[in-house]
Amino acid sequence: MVIMKKRCMLVSLVLIIIFSLSVFAEEIRTESVMIDFTTTQVYPEPVEPGKDVTLKVNIKNDDSLDATGVKVVPRVVYPFQMKSQEDDWWRGFNLCARCTRENTYYFLIDSKAESGTYPLIFDIIKGPTKQTKTVNVKVEGVPDVILLTESNEPILVEPKIQFAVNFVVRNIGTGEARNLKIISDSEEFISSGSNTQFVEGLKPGKTMNITAFFTASDELEPDVYNVPVRIEYKDSVGNSYSYDGNIGIIVRNKAEISVKNIKIRPDILRKDDKYELSMRVENTGSGSAKNTVVHMTTSAGDSITQYIGQLKKDEDSSVVSSLVAKNEDLHSSVINRVSVEVSYEDDVGRHVVKEDILIEVLPNQKMLWYFLYGIIAFLLVLFTAAYYLYEHKKEQLENRFEEVIEYGLAEEFVNKYGGDWSKDQFKEFVEELKRKNFVVDPKRLRRYLEKVRVERSKKTGR
Numbered sequence: 287m288v289i290m291k292k293r294c295m296l297v298s299l300v301l302i303i304i305f306s307l308s309v310f311a312e313e314i315r316t317e318s319v320m321i322d323f324t325t326t327q328v329y330p331e332p333v334e335p336g337k338d339v340t341l342k343v344n345i346k347n348d349d350s351l352d353a354t355g356v357k358v359v360p361r362v363v364y365p366f367q368m369k370s371q372e373d374d375w376w377r378g379f380n381l382c383a384r385c386t387r388e389n390t391y392y393f394l395i396d397s398k399a400e401s402g403t404y405p406l407i408f409d410i411i412k413g414p415t416k417q418t419k420t421v422n423v424k425v426e427g428v429p430d431v432i433l434l435t436e437s438n439e440p441i442l443v444e445p446k447i448q449f450a451v452n453f454v455v456r457n458i459g460t461g462e463a464r465n466l467k468i469i470s471d472s473e474e475f476i477s478s479g480s481n482t483q484f485v486e487g488l489k490p491g492k493t494m495n496i497t498a499f500f501t502a503s504d505e506l507e508p509d510v511y512n513v514p515v516r517i518e519y520k521d522s523v524g525n526s527y528s529y530d531g532n533i534g535i536i537v538r539n540k541a542e543i544s545v546k547n548i549k550i551r552p553d554i555l556r557k558d559d560k561y562e563l564s565m566r567v568e569n570t571g572s573g574s575a576k577n578t579v580v581h582m583t584t585s586a587g588d589s590i591t592q593y594i595g596q597l598k599k600d601e602d603s604s605v606v607s608s609l610v611a612k613n614e615d616l617h618s619s620v621i622n623r624v625s626v627e628v629s630y631e632d633d634v635g636r637h638v639v640k641e642d643i644l645i646e647v648l649p650n651q652k653m654l655w656y657f658l659y660g661i662i663a664f665l666l667v668l669f670t671a672a673y674y675l676y677e678h679k680k681e682q683l684e685n686r687f688e689e690v691i692e693y694g695l696a697e698e699f700v701n702k703y704g705g706d707w708s709k710d711q712f713k714e715f716v717e718e719l720k721r722k723n724f725v726v727d728p729k730r731l732r733r734y735l736e737k738v739r740v741e742r743s744k745k746t747g748r
Contacts, residue, residue, distance in 0.1 A: 322346040323419040332426035335460040336397030346386040353381040357411040365399035401522045427461025433531035440534035448501045456493040463488045463519040472513045475500040511535045538633035539573025545641045557613035557650040568602035575630040585623040586612040613647040
């Protein structure tokens with residue numbers, strides 16, 4: 287009985303061991319099941335930046351055993367963004383032997399992605415094992431170049447005048463535009479320089495400012511015109527594209543007003559003289575001048591306004607005004623300034639032409655004579671006073687000289703030197719008289735001394 291129990295226990299233990307080994311072997315084999323991952327569709331291909339791309343994939347169990355806990359996880363990196371998937375394979379699923387499952391993924395390509403091939407990696411996980419599969423997605427941007435102007439309003443131009451056209455070339459597409467050729471050509475407008483400009487490349491979202499110079503033909507009538515602009519370019523793989531646009535131009539005739547033939551009558555002006563100022567206002571432009579007004583202002587503050595009205599091309603009008611010369615300076619000429627402003631309108635807008643006229647005004651003749659009479663009277667008074675002083679001084683000299691004679695100083699000098707004196711002795715005598723406050727005329731004193739010496743010689747016989 288005991289032996290039977292032992293045998294039963296041994297058999298049970300052997301059966302348990304055999305079952306456990308079979309289960310363990312089954313698990314090992316299941317872990318090594320080969321999973322096949324394939325891509326059935328990538329749409330669209332190539333895909334543009336900023337657009338969606340759809341991936342359809344198949345997963346197949348090529349083994350004879352079932353696969354449990356299978357996970358498929360995509361690595362979502364730039365430029366991919368996961369939008370959705372039809373089946374959540376990343377949560378895990380079972381795949382029977384020889385079975386196939388399909389899933390669809392929806393990704394968004396970043397709008398700033400450059401053209402190229404980007405890898406999208408999928409991890410197939412089964413227990414501790416992991417396989418990686420790579421799906422290459424080709425991204426290719428498409429350039430789209432357009433033409434923009436700086437203003438929504440047409441450009442105002444004049445015949446025969448060079449003008450600049452500023453416009454903007456913008457790439458609103460998803461790919462780089464290369465080898466751009468910008469051609470602006472028109473029969474009505476003559477291009478200044480080359481009518482073709484070249485640009486090496488323009489990336490998506492970028493703009494470039496372009497300036498072209500034109501001259502309107504002489505024969506153009508006032509109207510609205512278009513300057514055609516064609517842009518030719520290529521994408522990164524060499525495909526050719528083109529864009530045709532227009533730039534609006536409005537031709538307006540412009541008047542040119544000038545002031546000519548300025549005349550003043552009479553030619554010579556003095557203070558308070560009335561004079562006539564005449565001029566000719568002429569339109570030498572290509573259009574009519576409307577509402578033409580001449581406004582004159584003098585330096586003295588006088589103001590005159592004359593209305594001319596319309597001046598057509600090559601027409602002129604005479605303007606005559608009466609003014610009064612001003613001069614507050616009694617001695618010299620002054621300049622009277624007459625400021626002339628001619629305002630007018632044409633197709634382009636309102637304009638003002640300025641001209642300064644300088645007029646010489648002499649001083650008043652009567653006032654000048656009064657001034658001269660005053661100067662003469664002053665000189666007469668001055669001369670009379672000077673003559674009086676001279677005579678008075680002369681009388682004083684006479685009186686002082688008489689004192690010299692009266693005191694016998696001259697005779698003493700002659701007696702002292704015996705009628706024969708030197709220049710130094712005479713000079714010393716004059717200085718001595720001055721020290722005694724005598725006012726002496728040396729020449730007159732010398733003549734008197736000679737007279738005394740002669741009389742003395744006659745008396746003495748020597």
